[in-house]
Amino acid sequence: MHFVERLDNGVIIISIKGKLTGPPETDLLCERIQSKIEEGRLHIVLNLKHINWMSSLGVGALMKNLRNVREAGGDLRLTGLSDKIKDIFQITKLIGVIQIYDSDVEAAESFKDEPKA
Amino acid sequence: MKKTRKQKFKLKISSATENLEIIREFINNIATKAGFDEESVDQIELAVDEACTNAIKHAYKYSTKRMLDISVFLDTEKMEIVIIDKGGGFNPDKLPVPNLEKYMRAAKVGGLGIHLMRTLMDEVNFSINPGKKNQVSLVKYLDRKSA
Numbered sequence: 001m002h003f004v005e006r007l008d009n010g011v012i013i014i015s016i017k018g019k020l021t022g023p024p025e026t027d028l029l030c031e032r033i034q035s036k037i038e039e040g041r042l043h044i045v046l047n048l049k050h051i052n053w054m055s056s057l058g059v060g061a062l063m064k065n066l067r068n069v070r071e072a073g074g075d076l077r078l079t080g081l082s083d084k085i086k087d088i089f090q091i092t093k094l095i096g097v098i099q100i101y102d103s104d105v106e107a108a109e110s111f112k113d114e115p116k117a
Numbered sequence: 118m119k120k121t122r123k124q125k126f127k128l129k130i131s132s133a134t135e136n137l138e139i140i141r142e143f144i145n146n147i148a149t150k151a152g153f154d155e156e157s158v159d160q161i162e163l164a165v166d167e168a169c170t171n172a173i174k175h176a177y178k179y180s181t182k183r184m185l186d187i188s189v190f191l192d193t194e195k196m197e198i199v200i201i202d203k204g205g206g207f208n209p210d211k212l213p214v215p216n217l218e219k220y221m222r223a224a225k226v227g228g229l230g231i232h233l234m235r236t237l238m239d240e241v242n243f244s245i246n247p248g249k250k251n252q253v254s255l256v257k258y259l260d261r262k263s264a
Contacts, residue, residue, distance in 0.1 A: 022134045022137075023134065023179075053141075053166075055163065055170055055233075056167055056170070056230040056232075056233055057170060059229055088163070091233055091237070092229055092232065
């Protein structure tokens with residue numbers, strides 16, 4: 001699993017490449033998000049464009065991270081969802097609890113009016 | 118009455134998450150050959166992935182020394198995938214429908230995989246006999262659209 005990170009006006013945008021089907025990938029994602037929380041980066045965008053497979057364990061990992069970031073006072077938002085991943089989110093109802101945007105720019109701007117994390 | 122010809126495919130593989138990709142490819146090849154459209158092939162693949170993940174995680178507790186038996190039965194009407202493990206079992210009827218909003222407030226989410234399987238496939242049946250033989254059967258019909 002590969003991570004590419006960049007900062008956009010205080011928002012950390014993380015692009016991930018690989019699959020989210022359970023350990024070790026889901027553990028690596030959790031470690032990465034936890035390190036951002038510890039650095040105080042609480043406005044996080046995850047770009048899933050290069051995630052080619054996700055199972056319920058991947059959905060569970062996203063939920064865990066979303067909850068951890070929100071508990072720390074921030075939020076985790078998603079971009080780059082393929083139709084396949086959208087279907088999985090629809091079935092698991094993840095679509096109702098996490099904010100999803102069409103692009104990284106839109107997702108980063110969505111944090112604009114929120115207090116700096 | 119004309120007898121429907123049935124084809125059988127088998128895969129015996131060690132219980133490891135790294136092998137899920139091999140399992141998915143095995144299933145993908147057969148489902149494609151059977152004539153399912155791309156969306157249905159994806160759905161079958163994901164349902165089988167979830168069933169095997171359940172066995173690896175819950176029945177075998179990630180022990181790679183244990184084996185999974187996967188059989189596929191194909192006829193002109195449907196594809197049936199039977200996954201067998203010999204680990205600890207569970208009662209699938211007692212699993213709650215996953216509630217992600219509740220998860221956001223408190224406890225760990227459970228039953229997501231089985232919910233996915235039941236949504237993606239036309240039929241899902243469990244036969245649980247812990248330590249002896251746990252079996253999940255997943256059926257997809259060629260002329261039906263489910264999820």
